[in-house]
Amino acid sequence: MNIFFAFASGLVFGLGLIVAGMANPAKVLAFLDLAGAWDPSLAFVMGGAIAVGLLAFAILKGRSTSLLGLPLQLPTARIIDRRLIGGSTLFGIGWGLAGVCPGPAVVLIGAGVGKGIAFVVAMLVGMAGFELVERSKARRTSFGQPQASIPAVTE
Amino acid sequence: MSIDWMNFTPYASLAGGVLIGIATAMFALFNGRIAGISGIVGGLLRPRNGDIGWRVAFVAGLIAAPLLYRVFGDLPEIRIDTGWVTLAAAGLIVGVGTRYGSGCTSGHGVCGLARLTPRSLVATLSFMAAGFATVFVVRHLLGA
DSSP states (O other), rough: OHHHHHHHHHHHHHHHHHHTTTOOOOHHHHHTTTTTOOTHHHHHHHHHHHHHHHHHHHTTTOSBBBTTTTTTTTOOOOOOOOOHHHHHHHHHHHHHHHHHOOHHHHHHHHHTOOOHHHHHHHHHHHHHHHHHHHHHHHHTTTTTOOOOOOOSOOO | OOGGGGOOOOOHHHHHHHHHHHHHIIIIIIIOOOOHHHHHHHHHHOOTTSSHHHHHHHHHHHHHHHHHHHHSSOOOOOOOOOOOOHHHHHHHHHHHHHHTTTOOOOIIIIIIITTHHHHHHHHHOOOOHHHHHHHHHIHHHHIO
């Protein structure tokens, strides 16, 4: 059942990105181009998504399981550190270079856009690099014992 | 600042945003998880037992979306003017940055803000500011 809802969520999420115009990197860059001919449309995407999201997370407040009885696995980290700000800033630079963020990138695979597929491959290489660095760091700090120092649940 | 009224699509963008919100709500309410794409994809590179199926299913849903859309009509315009080299660099940076920052536009920008967490607000302000600054530098200072 949870596999079904995961697929359905991804499907509706992807349709939303297409309808919203976020699957079009040129439109995303036009939104980020405040000094040029600015297209503010994408502010409406975030507004609409957050409005609905607020309701859902309000319903879940105080619960420990989902409506299907699965354990809630929402991020619990509260720390605001260099890692969060540095990583997010780095992400913003990449986003500004191409107008592609991870969700639309995956949608571009299904749309058969070659440059989208290339972006995803590069993104996976970046993510794999992060994993390798984190893993070797964890190994060094735990003296040979494999240890998950990285939070299991991330945003 | 001048607004590009020709390409301004408030209704479609709002409707798309609501769909994204519904997907996020569905995933949180039923699966008890955050619909953060960088986290979902990144987790595939750190395989754990019982932690793969739902990730693959979500990603498959995203990939299926344009295919389903095509059943009912033509996809809206998709234009990528960025060159291959810049595109690859951008992908690499997005991969590294979203994992270090623990989230992207969906995880921090939609889910985190909807959960009213200060952490996600800081992350969202960081990547938005960096995105605006990068486009300004590339388009108006370097004139690409």
